[in-house]
Amino acid sequence: MTELILASIRQPGEDTVSDLHIAEGVVTRVSAGGGIPRGARVVHLDGRYVIPGLWDEHVHMTQWALHSNRLDLSAAASAHEAAAAVGLYVHHADPSVTSVGVGFRDALWPDVPTLEMLDAATGNQPTALISHDLHCVWLNSAAARRYGVEVDAGGLLREEPAFAVTRDLGKLPDSLVDGWVRDAARAAAARGVVGVVDFEMTWNRDVWLRRLADGFDAVRVDAGVYPKDLERARNDGMRTGLELDGGRGLLRVGPLKVLIDGSLNTRTAFCSDPYPDGSYGLLTVSEGELLSLLRRGREYGFVPAVHAIGDAANRVALDVFERAGIGGRIEHAQFVGAEDLARFGSLGVTASVQPVHALDDRDAAESNWSGRTQRAFPLRSLLDAGATLALGSDAPVAPLDPWAGMSAATTRSRQDGRGPWHPQECISRRQALAASARGRSRIRVGDLADLVVLDADPLAVSDAEFGALPVAATLLAGRFTYDGGLA
Structure with a gap:
């Protein structure tokens, strides 16, 4: 395997610039610069910061992927607001496919979810709403019939019954x-x-x-x-x-x-x-x-x-x-x-x-x-x-x-x-x-070359910058899994 050298890198909190040598997916050398072997692949990082992979x-993981493609209800401030948002969402929905919303927080709502409320908003369109913590599902009557579960006047399932319905909702084409x-x-x-x-x-x-x-x-x-x-x-x-x-x-x-x-x-x-x-x-x-x-x-x-x-x-x-x-x-x-x-x-x-x-x-x-x-x-x-x-x-x-x-x-x-x-x-x-x-906490010889390249020192930026710190590149065993234009 061709040796990879990340040239001119720094580690957080340091001004010293080094070269990072990677072979067979492992960090083999952290040098002060120079001595680059013939045939090595060199990526110049121009003093950027490198940290261990996160x-x-x-x-x-599957729920996260599904969540990203479902109706987000995290901003709903009440049960009525959530039901209204769902009503608009399912207006032209395919009744053969259950409509799914995610992210609601009923513990903070001033009103109480009810089966009648969700049925009024969704009609015969099967609808299931999953709470932000995954421990609760709010169903309408059509969804309860589809998944063969009994719900009370609230329409809520909690803990294992909720988990079972959530698993069923994830049964989409692989x-x-x-x-x-x-x-x-x-x-x-x-x-x-x-x-x-x-x-x-x-x-x-x-x-x-x-x-x-x-x-x-x-x-x-x-x-x-x-x-x-x-x-x-x-x-x-x-x-x-x-x-x-x-x-x-x-x-x-x-x-x-x-x-x-x-x-x-x-x-x-x-x-x-x-x-x-x-x-x-x-x-x-x-x-x-x-x-x-x-x-x-x-x-x-x-x-x-x-x-x-x-x-x-x-x-x-x-x-x-x-x-x-x-x-x-x-x-x-x-x-x-x-x-x-x-x-x-x-x-x-x-x-x-x-x-x-x-x-x-x-x-x-x-x-x-x-x-x-x-x-x-x-x-x-x-x-x-x-x-x-x-x-x-x-x-x-x-x-x-x-x-x-x-x-x-x-x-x-x-x-x-x-x-x-x-x-x-x-x-x-x-x-x-x-x-x-x-x-x-730092890059050492013998480590797996699972690395993150940053444009700024994570120890020196402001709190606001730290929480949204841009990543310039990510490597997995010396292979770029994300390249923001460096390689």
């Missing part, structure tokens, strides 16, 4: 969905993403093998496994970290994903403090069941990734990790009691967090527990207590854009004039970059 540690996924991955590469952990709620291995056979090569994929498929995965010889694509390094088996509570929008996250209606959310897997599952997963070679949003759910998950004597990941860790922070580090449990949720869920949290939200998204406290952070988006719950996530983690605010939310929990940009690059 990972999104939690996505639902060629169509795979094309959308390919486009979404290319867009992610253009933002510096080199890999994703995909937690799509399905048997995902064969889907990704099909996509790779059809030429998908924009990002690496760790494909998660759910409990219902654990025995199948074991029988097929799968385990976390196993390469599935014949040594190309694009597809590996991901963690064992277990959901033990719900979400904030649906008021099903399992919390120590009651919601305004007096409920505490849902613990969907008992402590005993979780312990048995994690032990079986360990026996089969799977790293557990436990979905826990509420502080009570996080405590249950940590208790089980401790009883099982194994490490792993907690996905979300949105609310964590002060007494549980240090347990992440001592138990070897990574906090896989999605910082944009802190901005999206701010109003819902304050409406539930006004003045008592100090335990929400405690990123700085987790780091100070010795935890490892891994940043992601949970796309489509938030956009698949690591810069938006890192901006939320470092500022705790949007550029909308509102002050930061619990600013004491901000982390530094260096910490955010490392948590988005699997702990890598």
